[in-house]
Amino acid sequence: MSRSWLVCLLAIMACLLASTHGLPLQENPLQEDEKSGGRIVGGYATDIAQVPYQISLRYKGITTPQNAYRHRCGGSIIAEDKILTAAHCIIGTVPSQYKVVAGTNYQTGSDGVITNVKEIIMHEEYFSEFAYNNDIAILVVDPPLPLNNFTIQTIKMATEQPLEGAVSKISGWGTTSPGGTSSNQLLAVDVPIVSNDVCDKDYENFGDETYRITASMLCAGKRGVGGADACQGDSGGPLVVRDVLQGVVSWGNSCALATHPGVYANVAYLRSWIDAKLAQL
Numbered sequence: 001m002s003r004s005w006l007v008c009l010l011a012i013m014a015c016l017l018a019s020t021h022g023l024p025l026q027e028n029p030l031q032e033d034e035k036s037g038g039r040i041v042g043g044y045a046t047d048i049a050q051v052p053y054q055i056s057l058r059y060k061g062i063t064t065p066q067n068a069y070r071h072r073c074g075g076s077i078i079a080e081d082k083i084l085t086a087a088h089c090i091i092g093t094v095p096s097q098y099k100v101v102a103g104t105n106y107q108t109g110s111d112g113v114i115t116n117v118k119e120i121i122m123h124e125e126y127f128s129e130f131a132y133n134n135d136i137a138i139l140v141v142d143p144p145l146p147l148n149n150f151t152i153q154t155i156k157m158a159t160e161q162p163l164e165g166a167v168s169k170i171s172g173w174g175t176t177s178p179g180g181t182s183s184n185q186l187l188a189v190d191v192p193i194v195s196n197d198v199c200d201k202d203y204e205n206f207g208d209e210t211y212r213i214t215a216s217m218l219c220a221g222k223r224g225v226g227g228a229d230a231c232q233g234d235s236g237g238p239l240v241v242r243d244v245l246q247g248v249v250s251w252g253n254s255c256a257l258a259t260h261p262g263v264y265a266n267v268a269y270l271r272s273w274i275d276a277k278l279a280q281l
């Protein structure tokens with residue numbers, strides 16, 4: 001009797017161990033990428049302490065409440081209770097469908113700090129006149145994030161446009177190739193800012209006539225080279241130049257093409273809208 005109890009107990013402990021240790025040991029997409037040399041967007045593994053303003057926005061469908069919250073987009077911490085993300089990430093959804101996870105290196109699992117979305121403020125002119133125009137939104141989170149000067153920090157928002165050619169850092173858990181799988185580990189990549197004029201010409205023959213590079217947008221990429229970019233799942237996340245948030249991952253033709261830079265919501269341009277909303281809250 002006591003022996004069979006012991007066997008049961010051991011079995012339960014083994015299960016518990018496997019389940020607690022199982023998550024971080026999930027297949028690491030990085031290794032695959034490293035082997036093929038195709039780390040998407042030509043990125044490198046980074047640590048949340050290097051980009052402590054980055055959050056993972058987790059989502060679940062209203063009609064599938066039994067499902068887990070899954071990574072949908074990135075975002076940036078602009079105040080202890082405010083996140084900047086892309087309008088296209090949250091359009092047509094409600095706050096209860098989200099969790100915000102800060103201070104984590106992984107898009108799965110539940111390490112880091114988890115909070116709720118209390119309110120979603122989307123740009124009223126999103127997609128007006130031009131595709132992805134004004135692709136910006138603010139999330140109010142509750143409870144506020146415990147800023148710790150280490151893995152969870154705010155980022156300063158730009159008031160001026162970045163210089164053409166300035167090196168920017170983008171980060172996220174998006175796919176490592178167009179239509180590919182996403183990275184469980186947080187990745188980052190450095191790409192130069194491209195002027196809106198040049199970028200608009202690059203996109204001249206893309207999509208219909210509504211696909212233009214407007215003043216509410218910003219471009220970055222290695223023109224003529226490619227191989228470094230944001231991709232699906234990075235949306236809403238940060239583009240940072242010298243510790244200032246200049247862009248929010250928005251759209252692009254495929255990912256990392258030499259012919260088409262990535263397109264971002266332009267934080268300096270959208271600053272008046274952002275500040276007005278923050279003042280109202």
Ligand code: ARG
Nearest residue numbers: 232233234235251252255262
């Ligand atoms: N729309 C994508 C998303 O929802 C991001 C696309 C960025 N594409 C690019 N080539 N930079 O995650």
